[in-house]
Every structure is written in C-alpha cells, then in structure tokens.
Amino acid sequence: xxxxxxxxxxxxxxxxxxxxxxxxxxxxxxxxxxxxxxxxxxxxxxxxxxxxxxxxxxxxxxxxxxxxxxxxxxxxxxxxxxxxxxxxxxxxxxxxxxxxxxxxxxxxxxxxxxx
Amino acid sequence: xxxxxxxxxxxxxxxxxxxxxxxxxxxxxxxxxxxxxxxxxxxxxxxxxxxxxxxxxxxxxxxxxxxxxxxxxxxxxxxxxxxxxxxxxxxxxxxxxxxxxxxxxxxxxxxxxxxxx
Numbered sequence: 163x164x165x166x167x168x169x170x171x172x173x174x175x176x177x178x179x180x181x182x183x184x185x186x187x188x189x190x191x192x193x194x195x196x197x198x199x200x201x202x203x204x205x206x207x208x209x210x211x212x213x214x215x216x217x218x219x220x221x222x223x224x225x226x227x228x229x230x231x232x233x234x235x236x237x238x239x240x241x242x243x244x245x246x247x248x249x250x251x252x253x254x255x256x257x258x259x260x261x262x263x264x265x266x267x268x269x270x271x272x273x274x275x276x277x
Numbered sequence: 278x279x280x281x282x283x284x285x286x287x288x289x290x291x292x293x294x295x296x297x298x299x300x301x302x303x304x305x306x307x308x309x310x311x312x313x314x315x316x317x318x319x320x321x322x323x324x325x326x327x328x329x330x331x332x333x334x335x336x337x338x339x340x341x342x343x344x345x346x347x348x349x350x351x352x353x354x355x356x357x358x359x360x361x362x363x364x365x366x367x368x369x370x371x372x373x374x375x376x377x378x379x380x381x382x383x384x385x386x387x388x389x390x391x392x393x394x
Contacts, residue, residue, distance in 0.1 A: 196381040205366060206321070208381040255320060259381075266311065266382060268320040 165189050166258050168269025175246055175276055183241045183272045185256035191236035192258045196266075197229075200253040212239040212256075246276040279304045281369050283385025291393050296357055298388045300367035301349040310350045311382070312341060313366045321366060325352070354390075362392045 165188040175181050185195055193214045198206040210231055211219040218231035230242040243250055255271040280303040290296045302310075308329035313321035327334045327341045327350065334341050340353040354361055368382040 198381070205384045205386045206382075208383070211381055257381075266323065268322075271320050273318070 166256060166267050166269040168256055168272060170272055171270055172273040173275070175274070177247055177276055178245055180242055180244045181246055181274060183243075183254055183256075183274075185239045185241070185269050187237050187258055190258070192239070193236060194259050195233065195239040196257045196259065197231065197239075197241050198255045198257065200255065200271075202253075206255065209254075210241075212241075214239075243274065246274070248276045250274065251276045279307060279369050279383040281367060281383050281385045283367050283388060285388060286386065287389045287391070289391040289393055290357055292357055292359060294357055296352075296354045296361070296390055298352045298365055298367070298390070299349060300351070300369075300385050301347075302369045303348070304369070305345075305348060307369045309370055310341070310343060311368050312352045313368065313384075315364045315366065315387075324365075357390075357392050359392050359394060362390060364389050 167186045167188050169184050173181055195212040197209045197212060199209050200206045208221050209224045209229060210221060212231045212233040214233045214236055220226045228244055230244060233239040239256060241254060251274055253271050253273055256269040257266045259266055281300055283300045288296055311326035312324050314324045315321040325334060325336050325339050325341050327343050329345055332343055338355045341350060343350040352365060364387045366387050367385040370382060
C-alpha cells in the first residue's frame, strides 16, 4: 500500500517558537495531503487540505497564519506551527487521500509539546 | 458537511465474544466508509472499508455492514482477542467519493474497545 512518512515523530519546543513537520509520500505522488490534529483521548479533526502548487484549504476555526502549509512538490507537504503556545500541544498527523483501490494512509504522526 | 456519530464510546467484552461498533452519517451522497484502529500513541491503521455498492464485507474476524437507506454502518469483530484492544474510528468523506480523493475524512469520536481476559 501507499507509504506516508512523517517527521519528526515527536518534538518539544518553547512557547513562541516555530516548528516544522514534514510529510512525504514515498512510493506515490500526492497532489493532495490532509493534515489532522488529535488531542488526547479525542478523535482526529481535519485541519487543512494541502494542494500541490496552490494554496491550502483550511477548515473553519483553523488559523491559516498560525498553521502554515506548503506543498511544494508531489511528494512533500509541510506544516509549520508558528509562534507555538502550550495549547497547540497535540498529535499532528498527515494522510494521503483514499484511492479507488485502497483507503487513506497516515503518516506516523508528530507529538508536539510546547513548554 | 458530513456529520458522523459513533457509538458506544467505550465497549468492554470478554475475550472470545463479539464486538459491534455502530456509526451513522448525514450525507446521503457518501459512498466510502473506512474503519481505523488506533493503538495508544500510534497512527490510525485502516482495518477494513466498504463502498456503497455492497452491503457487507468480511475479512477474517472483521466485517463491516452498510445500510445506505438508514445511513449507518457497523464494524463487527468476532472471536475477540486481547490484541484487539484499541480505539476504533469510523469515518466518511464529506461528499460522494469517486476516487482520487478530494476531501479529507470526517471521523467519529472513537470507541475504546477493551477485551477482558
């Protein structure tokens, strides 16, 4: 199946700093990638859709200036959490969209802790 | 957009018994329904999915049933084992899915399945 690789798997940063999370499709080209956020003991919530070569689409309530998404190539999408605050601490996970023959595959996820 | 409701939030069953988790969705145009298993601290893993042209799909101990008229689908796990303990999520696309994937999934709130030895 499709392989999605996400890095880093965990990161601790200070309040006010920025953190970049990378999501790579290893054996396929992805014109679209999805970014989700999952708080402890909660479900996955779609944050934004990353589109190769164009602007990302953000879900209602997600600040686009805080969560910067770049999809510069068909194999790489990045999410940058800018001016991080403790409330941004969460599990961030990317996924490639489902295809006709297989379901959506997720990256390993990134556990972000802002101190 | 799509609204996905999942029940129960917690399910405890004896090892060897069956477990059933149910989800309802709101968008009648949705035609793809995956189920994911997530262990603590790990990524969700697709365990089974169903498309709207069938009413049931089975893979060994796992099965999914779909009732498009009632807009609900269910996950069935038979002969449960300790390694089945995890959080299970259902999901649905926000509108009719026809391949290629233009929209992210809407997830249910999850069911914490506990298998009692």
